[in-house]
């Protein structure tokens with residue numbers, strides 16, 4: 492077909508219009524009448540079970556998060572992340588650290604994890620239950636630092652008394668659910684966690700003005716992000732003022748957080764270093780990865796459209812691996828690729844990523860023990876502190892990546908960049924230690940052999956609860972006890 496220039500534009504306009512109309516229809520079909528909808532639910536409704544009657548299809552999809560065969564799997568197994576019991580020594584994460592499970596289990600899992608003790612605080616409930624926004628209304632800023640077991644948990648459970656249903660397990664009616672992401676009256680997507688709104692505001696972004704597409708990621712970013720407890724009232728705070736990259740957040744912890752009085756999450760008792768613990772930064776890594784930059788939302792991959800009762804199209808509410816729904820999650824955009832090609836691409840990215848991560852964790856283990864030897868050998872304090880800074884830095888840059896749950900897929904390049912920074916920092920700690928230990932004639936070959944022994948002992952212990960007990964011995968004492 493030969494078209495003149497003018498006609499070309501006209502043709503393009505017609506095609507674009509047609510595409511827009513088709514897209515709009517597809518949206519309509521899935522959304523129902525969003526924005527105008529009025530349910531019979533109370534604006535304060537928080538029980539997942541209450542939504543069943545009006546939204547049976549989404550509720551049914553939500554039930555698929557109940558996959559009992561997904562028992563809590565420890566990350567400490569050899570083949571997963573066997574170095575963690577050493578790397579998180581003297582912190583709750585050395586006791587128990589599991590892979591994720593479905594949203595419906597969040598309340599049950601936070602109640603039972605060994606990291607929760609009698610001193611744990613309300614903030615730990617923040618990304619687990621639909622009751623949290625109501626608690627914040629009732630308690631204001633007292634919520635964050637209130638005692639988890641004696642104050643917060645009884646309040647949460649009191650909301651849903653008598654409402655448990657077998658299909659959602661004992662606590663699924665109150666676990667991450669409908670009201671966390673939807674206004675119960677209009678069913679519009681909404682933000683319910685102030686930590687996210689505040690962090691975005693500090694970056695100059697007003698989330699009340701967010702586009703519909705942005706909201707399809709923002710609802711997830713309420714929880715799937717890095718955070719820390721701000722020292723004054725233990726409020727969940729996102730360290731985003733300098734940006735969302737691992738180096739931006741590290742800079743925040745070294746500067747703004749310290750100015751506010753937050754120095755560390757815990758002190759490591761092998762190296763004595765003041766440490767940071769990173770948490771699940773899916774949103775941050777995604778945001779500067781290929782898909783985030785192209786505007787592909789979390790929901791595009793994790794909540795693809797599905798035909799539920801054979802005719803009506805709904806958004807899947809089973810949050811799991813998109814590789815289980817590759818046709819709806821990926822081929823919608825990558826329709827020039829085959830399913831096997833895409834799976835192969837993801838697996839290649841993930842294998843390379845996990846190999847690189849294991850290597851950086853090994854460097855980090857070595858750095859902790861080298862600094863331990865600096866302390867027992869009596870190296871000058873300023874050199875020890877210099878090495879401890881690099882131990883902290885090295886661990887942050889692998890942990891922020893290890894805590895990200897896509898095994899590198901959300902941002903392959905960003906992951907590898909951070910791991911390289913991690914290795915450089917850990918090796919710098921080892922280099923400083925080597926120079927100082929050599930000055931004191933410390934036997935470095937013996938040190939290497941002792942590290943090998945300790946690592947073996949941790950790996951060989953079969954009980955995940957006991958692995959951490961092997962990380963300290965006569966050769967590598969707890970340095971916090973030495974200092975007392």
Ligand code: HEC
Pocket residue numbers: 521522523525539542543546549550553667668669670671672673678680703706707710711790794804805806807808
């Ligand atoms: C983690 C956030 C989240 C939770 C929890 C959640 N939804 Fe959704 N829901 C979404 C997103 C994202 C969409 C897509 C909306 C869009 O693109 O406008 C959606 C869409 C919907 C729609 C519009 C029709 C459709 O299928 O796209 C309904 C109705 C709905 N959800 C009901 C529910 C019900 C009922 C529950 C609880 C059982 C629930 N949702 C829990 C995020 C959530």
Ligand code: HEC
Pocket residue numbers: 561590591592593594596597598600601617618619620667671672707710711712713714715789790793794810811812
């Ligand atoms: C209110 C907090 C909260 C919100 C909102 C939230 N999540 Fe989660 N998500 C969690 C927690 C907590 C877990 C881990 C639950 C466990 O292991 O008990 C989790 C687990 C997951 C998992 C792993 C499931 C598995 O089977 O291992 C996926 C995938 C996931 N979320 C995706 C999303 C997406 C996509 C969104 C947005 C549409 C979202 N989440 C919104 C808190 C949240």
Ligand code: HEC
Pocket residue numbers: 591708711712715773774775777782783787788789790791792793811812813814837896897898900901
């Ligand atoms: C381009 C598609 C895509 C986008 C966009 C995307 N993800 Fe993922 N996500 C994946 C894939 C693929 C995996 C790896 C699944 C696997 O290993 O089986 C994954 C893994 C995860 C996991 C771990 C699941 C598990 O079983 O432990 C979580 C949690 C998660 N994504 C949350 C998010 C959040 C939150 C966003 C938005 C900020 C997001 N994802 C955006 C494709 C995507």
Ligand code: HEC
Pocket residue numbers: 781782785787788791792813814817820821822823824825833834836837903
């Ligand atoms: C809404 C559209 C969309 C969806 C859905 C989507 N992608 Fe993409 N994907 C893109 C765009 C745009 C790019 C960047 C441009 C390009 O390379 O084609 C991209 C790039 C990629 C790349 C190459 C870049 C990289 O990061 O390695 C891979 C691999 C990929 N996608 C896999 C997937 C997989 C697997 C899924 C499903 C879990 C998926 N995509 C879902 C749009 C999408």
